[in-house]
Amino acid sequence: MDYWFLMTGAIISLAGMVFHGVIGGKIYTKNINDSDMQSLTKSLSLVSWHVFTLVLFISASTLIYIAYHPQFAVAAYPIISINLLGSILFVVLGLGKHRVLLRMPGAILMGVTALLAWLGVW
Numbered sequence: 001m002d003y004w005f006l007m008t009g010a011i012i013s014l015a016g017m018v019f020h021g022v023i024g025g026k027i028y029t030k031n032i033n034d035s036d037m038q039s040l041t042k043s044l045s046l047v048s049w050h051v052f053t054l055v056l057f058i059s060a061s062t063l064i065y066i067a068y069h070p071q072f073a074v075a076a077y078p079i080i081s082i083n084l085l086g087s088i089l090f091v092v093l094g095l096g097k098h099r100v101l102l103r104m105p106g107a108i109l110m111g112v113t114a115l116l117a118w119l120g121v122w
Contacts, residue, residue, distance in 0.1 A: 001070045002120045009116030010063035016109045017056035025049065052086075052106075059083060059113055063120070073121045080117045087111035 028049050032042050059079050066076050090107035094100075101107070 001073060002122075003067045004120075005116045006063045006067035006076075006120035009113045009120060010060040010067070012109065012116065013056050013060035013063065013113045016105070016113075017053055017060060020056060021050070021053035025053065055082060055086070056109075059117075063113075063117055066121070076117045076121045080114045080121075083110040083114035083117070087114060 029046065032045050035042070037045070059082070062075055062079050066072055087107045087110040090101050090104070090110070094102035094107070
């Protein structure tokens, strides 16, 4: 168990959460509201955006908890999984029709969080 890997992963996830939820959230909300999408599509898109922000918060919170309570290290595995799979999703979709995803930091943010969490409990 490595406290610093876990805490570094948590800090990265928290920084991502703040940037994504506050700065990115304002930009995204304006773009969505100004679009000509149907209202249901706008609403679902905003929910999806903020669910990702919540994933970052839960990842950070869980890693901090594990860093101080190593007996709960098993709780890191869902965090590792969701971040690894999210990173892979960014890359796979980005290599397909959604190239813009490769320019976004999501794959790196989630991949690094997964790696640090794994190193922290390994």
